[in-house]
Amino acid sequence: MTSTAMVGERTTHDRARRRLRRAGLHLFLIALALLFAWPMLDAVYMSLRPYGEIVINPNGPFSLPGTLNLNNYTAVWNSQNLPGFYWNTAVITIPAVLLTLWISSMLAFAIAKYSWRFNLVVLMIFTAGNLLPPQVIIVPLYRLYLLLPVPPPLSGNGLMYDQFIGLILIHTTFQTGFCTFVLSNYMKTLSKELVEAAQIDGAGVFTIYSRVILPLCRPAMAAMATLLFTWIYNDFFWAMMLFGTGNKRPITAALNNLSGTYFTDPTQIAAISVMAGVPTILLYMFLQRYFIRGLTLGSTKG
Amino acid sequence: MSELEPQALTPAPAPLAGAGVHAPGKKRRHYSLLNRRDKVLLAVMVGIPLFIFVVLIWAMTLVSVVLSFTDWQGNGPIHFVGLDEYTYLFTKYPDFWPALSHNLLWLVFFVCIATPMGILLAVLLDRQIRGSRIYQTIFFMPVVLSLAVVGFIWELQYSPIAGNGFIDSALVATGLINARSAPDWLGDPSINIWAVLVAASWRHIGYIMVLYLAGLKSVDPSLREAAAMDGASERQTFIHVVFPVMAPINVVIVVVTVIESLRAFDIVYIINHGKNGLQLLSTLITNNSISEASLIGRGSAIAVVLLTISLVPIVLYLTRVMRSEDQ
Numbered sequence: 001m002t003s004t005a006m007v008g009e010r011t012t013h014d015r016a017r018r019r020l021r022r023a024g025l026h027l028f029l030i031a032l033a034l035l036f037a038w039p040m041l042d043a044v045y046m047s048l049r050p051y052g053e054i055v056i057n058p059n060g061p062f063s064l065p066g067t068l069n070l071n072n073y074t075a076v077w078n079s080q081n082l083p084g085f086y087w088n089t090a091v092i093t094i095p096a097v098l099l100t101l102w103i104s105s106m107l108a109f110a111i112a113k114y115s116w117r118f119n120l121v122v123l124m125i126f127t128a129g130n131l132l133p134p135q136v137i138i139v140p141l142y143r144l145y146l147l148l149p150v151p152p153p154l155s156g157n158g159l160m161y162d163q164f165i166g167l168i169l170i171h172t173t174f175q176t177g178f179c180t181f182v183l184s185n186y187m188k189t190l191s192k193e194l195v196e197a198a199q200i201d202g203a204g205v206f207t208i209y210s211r212v213i214l215p216l217c218r219p220a221m222a223a224m225a226t227l228l229f230t231w232i233y234n235d236f237f238w239a240m241m242l243f244g245t246g247n248k249r250p251i252t253a254a255l256n257n258l259s260g261t262y263f264t265d266p267t268q269i270a271a272i273s274v275m276a277g278v279p280t281i282l283l284y285m286f287l288q289r290y291f292i293r294g295l296t297l298g299s300t301k302g
Numbered sequence: 303m304s305e306l307e308p309q310a311l312t313p314a315p316a317p318l319a320g321a322g323v324h325a326p327g328k329k330r331r332h333y334s335l336l337n338r339r340d341k342v343l344l345a346v347m348v349g350i351p352l353f354i355f356v357v358l359i360w361a362m363t364l365v366s367v368v369l370s371f372t373d374w375q376g377n378g379p380i381h382f383v384g385l386d387e388y389t390y391l392f393t394k395y396p397d398f399w400p401a402l403s404h405n406l407l408w409l410v411f412f413v414c415i416a417t418p419m420g421i422l423l424a425v426l427l428d429r430q431i432r433g434s435r436i437y438q439t440i441f442f443m444p445v446v447l448s449l450a451v452v453g454f455i456w457e458l459q460y461s462p463i464a465g466n467g468f469i470d471s472a473l474v475a476t477g478l479i480n481a482r483s484a485p486d487w488l489g490d491p492s493i494n495i496w497a498v499l500v501a502a503s504w505r506h507i508g509y510i511m512v513l514y515l516a517g518l519k520s521v522d523p524s525l526r527e528a529a530a531m532d533g534a535s536e537r538q539t540f541i542h543v544v545f546p547v548m549a550p551i552n553v554v555i556v557v558v559t560v561i562e563s564l565r566a567f568d569i570v571y572i573i574n575h576g577k578n579g580l581q582l583l584s585t586l587i588t589n590n591s592i593s594e595a596s597l598i599g600r601g602s603a604i605a606v607v608l609l610t611i612s613l614v615p616i617v618l619y620l621t622r623v624m625r626s627e628d629q
Contacts (some may be wrong), residue, residue: 047402060471106347131361133565135584137362139591234448236568252448273454284446297518299554
């Protein structure tokens with residue numbers, strides 16, 4: 001009797017302590033989440049405020065709003081070629097994502113489903129290359145792009161430099177490393193018997209790839225497509241270095257053109273940043289599990 | 303073909319004699335079933351991408367190394383000058399040592415602060431707590447933003463009073479400092495690298511958190527249950543049970559952290575093209591050889607320094623892949 005009473009007392013005591021610790025944990029996480037969200041929330045807030053109001057206010061941006069409107073967005077949209085920049089992004093990103101998926105799924109298939117002598121070496125060449133900082137190769141690549149002749153339908157100036165095709169090529173090449181690694185890991189987890197059964201039915205390599213393996217890889221391919229889209233959309237470095245013409249740049253690199261002109265008006269900078277950030281944020285909101293799955297596939301095996 | 307069919311389609315154990323005949327051939331079945339056309343197709347599938355990748359990535363790396371021994375300025379003949387560019391970098395070039403030390407500082411800051419923060423968040427959020435998904439969503443959100451956008455967003459925070467920066471305005475408005483002594487977070491070369499590191503960590507922490515959460519989810523739950531039965535506290539369980547079994551993911555975390563700090567470029571390029579306290583090896587390369595001058599030899603020599611450092615995590619990663627491939 002006494003012992004059970006003591007145990008009961010201890011458990012209520014424990015429970016109270018645990019509840020207190022939980023509360024402390026939530027307090028910490030909420031504070032941190034606010035801190036993390038703040039720069040984004042503030043950018044949205046800034047973008048909705050008239051510049052004149054901030055300048056007049058003695059506390060500058062640290063003040064409550066008098067008016068909130070979308071004028072900064074319309075101003076930026078009308079004065080800058082934003083539809084053009086979004087179009088450039090689409091022309092670069094969509095083909096690069098599709099090409100990367102296509103090429104790396106074939107590569108991964110050949111590496112994961114057939115054993116030949118240099119299997120592992122090839123996989124290593126791709127993975128290691130993908131880990132190199134791009135700045136290591138940019139100088140020779142830039143010179144190469146100035147030298148490489150490309151026929152007219154693909155290139156407007158006869159070169160790789162300053163052309164969409166050049167950017168699509170380097171994105172596809174660079175991302176193929178990571179994507180092949182992930183997809184080949186994924187394909188290795190698929191049962192061997194499937195391929196063998198198809199072979200016995202007389203299916204050729206291409207049929208096995210397109211009819212047997214690819215359909216099974218749909219979840220991994222969707223995850224990769226989400227990640228690739230985000231990474232290529234977010235690229236700043238290649239676009240800055242391999243495009244000389246400002247109005248050909250994708251939206252993220254075009255931000256850099258604008259920073260000089262708008263440096264005095266932070267509300268318009270905020271509006272442009274929000275517009276450049278929204279597509280990937282939306283993608284993330286809707287396809288969160290694909291993001292997570294993609295990163296998980298890349299870091300853990302299978 | 304017809305001989306193989308029943309063998310492959312029968313899951314039941316084959317008679318001993320049959321097993322003896324077929325077992326050695328089993329390994330080579332892939333080859334035996336490939337006809338000429340299939341082999342050519344496979345060679346094309348691998349060969350063309352491999353060729354392009356080797357030319358654009360590895361050959362360019364080699365060309366970087368070769369060019370680092372020249373003083374080429376982009377036109378005219380190429381002269382080999384031995385180690386002259388390296389000597390110049392190490393002894394005379396004023397931006398080299400600051401850049402290298404900023405890269406190392408970046409690395410140390412990520413390794414000691416940002417990455418452990420990400421791991422801590424992963425461990426906290428891995429437990430069954432209410433709203434875990436919402437926290438994860440918020441912490442990960444900066445990761446999907448372009449670093450260029452990250453640079454702009456943080457400029458809004460860090461700008462001086464005259465530029466309507468939020469932090470300085472808030473500090474002055476609340477009376478914590480007076481307007482004249484308000485720090486110029488991005489313009490003052492003694493503090494701007496720290497300001498940039500905060501912005502970069504803002505993005506790095508969420509990335510590490512997600513990678514680590516994935517690893518934690520893959521830990522066999524019975525391990526933890528066993529540890530809890532043995533009376534281990536949550537902290538003891540993590541240090542002595544979970545962390546050791548996470549060895550493969552820990553390697554990934556280390557590699558990602560090192561590579562990300564060597565690749566750092568976009569944020570500082572947005573802020574001031576990597577000058578005045580924000581020099582990095584990556585920005586020195588492009589400033590010397592592409593955007594501001596055409597000193598191909600010098601930029602390549604800096605690229606080789608960056609390459610040499612990057613090879614450490616790359617080799618570490620490859621040995622891990624090799625090892626797991628052997629198993």
